[in-house]
Amino acid sequence: xxxxxxxxxxxxxxxxxxxxxxxxxxxxxxADAIVLLENNxxxxxxxxxxxxxxxxxxxxxxxxxxxVFIVHLNSEQSLLSAETSLKHLDSGYFLGKVCxxxxxxxxxxxxxxxxxxLKKMAATLNSPLLMTEDKTAEGVNTAAQRVLAVxxxxxxxxxxxxxxxxxxxxxxxxxxxxxWQNQD
Amino acid sequence: xxxxxxxxxxxxxxxxxNDSSNSGRSDRSLRVAENSRKKREAxxxxxxxxxxxxxxxxxxxxxxxxxxxRHMAVVERVALSQGLPPEAITVMLDFALSLRMxxxxxxxxxxxxxxxxxxxxxxxxxxxxxxxxxxxxVSMQVMFLRWVLTVFDLxxxxxxxxxxxxxxxxxxxxxSLCPYVCHLLYLLTRKESIRPYRVRKLLELQTKMGKQxxxxxxxxxxxxxxxxxxxxxxxxxxxxxxxxxxxxWKAALSAVQRRNNxxxxxxxxxxxxxxxxxxxxxxxxRSHLTMPALSSVPQxxxxxxxxxxxxxxxxxxxLLENLDRIELxxxxxSMLGSSLALHYLDCVRDSSAFLRLNFWLGHALHEEFLFCRxxxxxxxxxxxxxxxxxxxxxxxxxxxxxxTEVFLYRFLRVWDGSLLRPEILTLLSDIPVVPSSxxxxxxxxxxxxLFFTSSLFFxxxxxxxxxxxxxxxxxWHSVYALEDELDISVSSQNPVNMTLxxxxxxxxxxxxxxxxxxxxxxxxxxxxxxxxSFTLDFYETVCDMYLKYNLPLVLxxxxxxxxxxxxxxxxxxVDRLCHVMHKYRTNLVSAKHQEKQTEKPFHISRKTYRxxxxxxxxxxxxxxxxxxxxxxxxxxxxxxxxxxxxxxxYWGAFNLIHHPAFVSYAIDFHQKCWPERxxxxxxxxxxxxxxxxxTEFLFCRGFQGVKEFVQNSFSRRSSIREVGTDSQ
Numbered sequence: 001x002x003x004x005x006x007x008x009x010x011x012x013x014x015x016x017x018x019x020x021x022x023x024x025x026x027x028x029x030x031a032d033a034i035v036l037l038e039n040n041x042x043x044x045x046x047x048x049x050x051x052x053x054x055x056x057x058x059x060x061x062x063x064x065x066x067x068v069f070i071v072h073l074n075s076e077q078s079l080l081s082a083e084t085s086l087k088h089l090d091s092g093y094f095l096g097k098v099c100x101x102x103x104x105x106x107x108x109x110x111x112x113x114x115x116x117x118l119k120k121m122a123a124t125l126n127s128p129l130l131m132t133e134d135k136t137a138e139g140v141n142t143a144a145q146r147v148l149a150v151x152x153x154x155x156x157x158x159x160x161x162x163x164x165x166x167x168x169x170x171x172x173x174x175x176x177x178x179x180w181q182n183q184d
Numbered sequence: 185x186x187x188x189x190x191x192x193x194x195x196x197x198x199x200x201x202n203d204s205s206n207s208g209r210s211d212r213s214l215r216v217a218e219n220s221r222k223k224r225e226a227x228x229x230x231x232x233x234x235x236x237x238x239x240x241x242x243x244x245x246x247x248x249x250x251x252x253x254r255h256m257a258v259v260e261r262v263a264l265s266q267g268l269p270p271e272a273i274t275v276m277l278d279f280a281l282s283l284r285m286x287x288x289x290x291x292x293x294x295x296x297x298x299x300x301x302x303x304x305x306x307x308x309x310x311x312x313x314x315x316x317x318x319x320x321x322v323s324m325q326v327m328f329l330r331w332v333l334t335v336f337d338l339x340x341x342x343x344x345x346x347x348x349x350x351x352x353x354x355x356x357x358x359x360s361l362c363p364y365v366c367h368l369l370y371l372l373t374r375k376e377s378i379r380p381y382r383v384r385k386l387l388e389l390q391t392k393m394g395k396q397x398x399x400x401x402x403x404x405x406x407x408x409x410x411x412x413x414x415x416x417x418x419x420x421x422x423x424x425x426x427x428x429x430x431x432x433w434k435a436a437l438s439a440v441q442r443r444n445n446x447x448x449x450x451x452x453x454x455x456x457x458x459x460x461x462x463x464x465x466x467x468x469x470r471s472h473l474t475m476p477a478l479s480s481v482p483q484x485x486x487x488x489x490x491x492x493x494x495x496x497x498x499x500x501x502x503l504l505e506n507l508d509r510i511e512l513x514x515x516x517x518s519m520l521g522s523s524l525a526l527h528y529l530d531c532v533r534d535s536s537a538f539l540r541l542n543f544w545l546g547h548a549l550h551e552e553f554l555f556c557r558x559x560x561x562x563x564x565x566x567x568x569x570x571x572x573x574x575x576x577x578x579x580x581x582x583x584x585x586x587x588t589e590v591f592l593y594r595f596l597r598v599w600d601g602s603l604l605r606p607e608i609l610t611l612l613s614d615i616p617v618v619p620s621s622x623x624x625x626x627x628x629x630x631x632x633x634l635f636f637t638s639s640l641f642f643x644x645x646x647x648x649x650x651x652x653x654x655x656x657x658x659x660w661h662s663v664y665a666l667e668d669e670l671d672i673s674v675s676s677q678n679p680v681n682m683t684l685x686x687x688x689x690x691x692x693x694x695x696x697x698x699x700x701x702x703x704x705x706x707x708x709x710x711x712x713x714x715x716x717s718f719t720l721d722f723y724e725t726v727c728d729m730y731l732k733y734n735l736p737l738v739l740x741x742x743x744x745x746x747x748x749x750x751x752x753x754x755x756x757x758v759d760r761l762c763h764v765m766h767k768y769r770t771n772l773v774s775a776k777h778q779e780k781q782t783e784k785p786f787h788i789s790r791k792t793y794r795x796x797x798x799x800x801x802x803x804x805x806x807x808x809x810x811x812x813x814x815x816x817x818x819x820x821x822x823x824x825x826x827x828x829x830x831x832x833x834y835w836g837a838f839n840l841i842h843h844p845a846f847v848s849y850a851i852d853f854h855q856k857c858w859p860e861r862x863x864x865x866x867x868x869x870x871x872x873x874x875x876x877x878x879t880e881f882l883f884c885r886g887f888q889g890v891k892e893f894v895q896n897s898f899s900r901r902s903s904i905r906e907v908g909t910d911s912q
Binding site: 105106107115128129130131132133136138139141142143145146149150153158159160161166169170171172173 | 553554555556564597598599600601602603629632633636637638639704707708710
């Protein structure tokens, strides 16, 4: 059963975010940072290794406002797992309720093809792709801030803005100029 | 063994004590000391291993040779923990390249050639001679060349290497070696190395192999030194031509250098220039993110005049006296750290020097910020320092390097928005005018993705950065623009010739982009005063483009910026908006005037005038005439909606008395006027001369923008219609 964005009612002053990461090495840190950062709204962070989510809690689970896929570029498995998980999301999520978090984009030749294919995927899904520095505390904090910024909009907490509106501005683009794209 | 060595050490100590008292015995004690040194050497497994490798015969069995394995293990351990001293490099390199053992073993040796400090030039020369012998397999040759390129900065001097330029050049014909040889030649090339037959050879290769980037780069360098020999034309921005070859050694090298950095700080000092920072120390620590120490190779008599190496300069007068005979350093990167060297560079405008500096810089930036293995706080501190040096260099030269620009475009795409933020944004504001056809791809797309997902603070810094970028573009234009040719040469080392219309297109793109992101940013951030303030900063630059920078362009702010500022709760925003509108007025009036007078009029579209007039009408009817929300103003609301808001006299809710930004001043004024009155009746301020007094009161409170606007934009008691026709 796929996860649906609109089949449950939202709760007052609450935002739910789901962090999906196959390796489970970054999501905990990020979740802590997110919860610490937001004081005005009740933010609930849920963690998962992959989708689909288990069926037994499906009824009691609140509406998920934003699904964040964490992809580590240094592992092929990470990308593949995100790709298979994507299939279990309702298409409604791609109207601004999905975002990708990438680590290791500045590291070496190896992940470059992966980054390109990830970018292409995010671009076809009209979703934003956020780069993060997961090794430093400052980087984690920034990532948490940025996820929160997207979450607030996706959960409808920012007046006059919707997730679709924001994602039309921030969605990933693949540069069509090969000169700047090719690194070494 | 230890039993034997202890007495001898004691002996030595005793003799050195006697040394001072009895000089007659010093001969003997020296001899004893020598003996004990020899003994210790004989026991040091590392020295033993080196001795073994220097003497090992060709054809020594390889498989099952325990002695060999043991010695190799020792060398490996030393190499990976503290690096090899120069003489060990010589021995091991010679051992590896002479192929006295099996090839696999030699490859293994090459892989651990991690220098602790410097690499002796002789060792490299020896290596090249082995290369000429031609016994090595191709992969081995490639590996040797890659090693030389990796440790190039550490080679103690390069004069003899330059002397065998021809030998090295002869390898370009080998297809698999060509990229590496070209890179090495690029680093070694001097003007005197360029000969017609070498140019012919390279051109021949280019026709054979196609336009390979490494050949192009080498030819581009040749062209700079001898433009008469190379008639090819090159694209202004070439792809980065040389790949990184240091993957095998980089991690080990930087680990060793970091470990050793405490010990090597003392023997290398940058003794040059007013800014004596410990630059040279960093050279040891990391191979790239460093400004190497200034050192140029003394010219070996190839040119007649006596050259003065840059590092011997101490003061500015000395630079002036020796301007014509200064030798550039071997490592161009070292110039970044020294302001004297930069003054020289700026003065001579040597394009080959710029090319070399650019090449070094692009390589270093790419290597350190886009290619890093691990992120740690140590790296960030160094990165900050490096980028700050780069920023001050660019400030001194008053132009950005093209390699910085290329780097920034790449970095923006993988940036998380906080790493080195102040430095990156400062560098970004320094980039030369970007052609309007590419500005969207290179700059706007990545910036948008960062802007809308980041914090308020980041949004403000981006707007500030774009403001200072625009300021620089406009300043370049006003300095370099020639009346008729309409041609600015933005950066002299990489001339981007831009027509006036090209520049105007880029400026229009930039201003519109900021208008767009500011509108949406303000909306997302709940019209935050800080962001509004930065946005108004930007429009303070935009509104004066014609008069202050002589760019025939007037661009109005979008409604999404104008109305939030007009209806803002902060009096400062309203005041600054009035100031900006006043500036727009003076610009438009003088543009109109100019248009009537000169032969070649430029055209400012009627739309701009119409928009301006509408904004003026809005301000006047809001602040002055209490006619907010009336037809004709930019924002109109339905009658029923306004009554439902239950604000009586909603049309006056935004005049200077009731405007949320000014109401506190109105109350203040009311109390000063009628101290004895108990109940507040702000409407009484409107009557008669009180209104004049009230506006005067506001002007005295420092609202100069409102004052300018009121005094210049309309004559008092005039109707709105007159204002409209006045500026049309």
